[in-house]
Amino acid sequence: MTRGIIYVMKTTVPGLIKIGKTGLDNYETRMYYLERNGYFNVTALKRKFAIEVEDYDDKEKLIDEIFSKSRVYNSELYALDVDLVVQLLSSFEGTQVYPKEKSKDTIFDEATQEREINADKGLLPDGEYYYSRQVKPFGKTNGIAAKVEDGVFRVLKGSICAPTLPGLVPEIRKNAPIVDNILQEDVICTSPSGAGWIVAGRPSSGWMEWKTKDGKPIDIFRKNNL
Numbered sequence: 001m002t003r004g005i006i007y008v009m010k011t012t013v014p015g016l017i018k019i020g021k022t023g024l025d026n027y028e029t030r031m032y033y034l035e036r037n038g039y040f041n042v043t044a045l046k047r048k049f050a051i052e053v054e055d056y057d058d059k060e061k062l063i064d065e066i067f068s069k070s071r072v073y074n075s076e077l078y079a080l081d082v083d084l085v086v087q088l089l090s091s092f093e094g095t096q097v098y099p100k101e102k103s104k105d106t107i108f109d110e111a112t113q114e115r116e117i118n119a120d121k122g123l124l125p126d127g128e129y130y131y132s133r134q135v136k137p138f139g140k141t142n143g144i145a146a147k148v149e150d151g152v153f154r155v156l157k158g159s160i161c162a163p164t165l166p167g168l169v170p171e172i173r174k175n176a177p178i179v180d181n182i183l184q185e186d187v188i189c190t191s192p193s194g195a196g197w198i199v200a201g202r203p204s205s206g207w208m209e210w211k212t213k214d215g216k217p218i219d220i221f222r223k224n225n226l
Contacts, residue, residue: 004023005021006051006053006089007097009049010032010045012042019060019076020060033081036071049096051094051097051101075188081118087112117191117193118194122192122222127142128213129211130145130210130213131210133162139161141160141162142199143161143196143199154189155176157185159199160199161199161200161201164201166175172197173198177195192218
């Protein structure tokens, strides 16, 4: 049985990822090349997850077959949620190659959390919405979000954000430019729950806690669309 590495990388194009394989001795060289030169006219690739497995050729072919309808023709690019692929790869038997500082269980749990947040979508009318929550021992948060196209939230600069709790923190909050509990730039989110993470620093029912100007939970719009 031949051992090798299967990896997944993010690209600068939202929703477009690269899934590939490489030999054990060639992984770092391959990553170095892709991260600096791109692939298939797509630049700024960034490694997300890699695992060393047995029969890596067969497993890579299986992945390609599973996701064949999402593959860009004649390439190793796929129109897929990267966290879905991370969930799959981190469930394989094998030795995790990247990232090294986290266990496979942690990686799987994080990917699951990210998918749950990103799946929490619905139709909302254009307008501003507000988030206010008492967070112990921090105090009161104060978030403002302007609705943009396709159900995407933009949490506005100046929102008062609580510190995060110990444990799993989604990328949307990790990457948020927060200084002294104040959001320094607008942040685009794909769901009310992701927007809630920005402000509250912990899981929340975004559909219930983001509210209209007259104090109604935005869940009223989701119910109207059922």
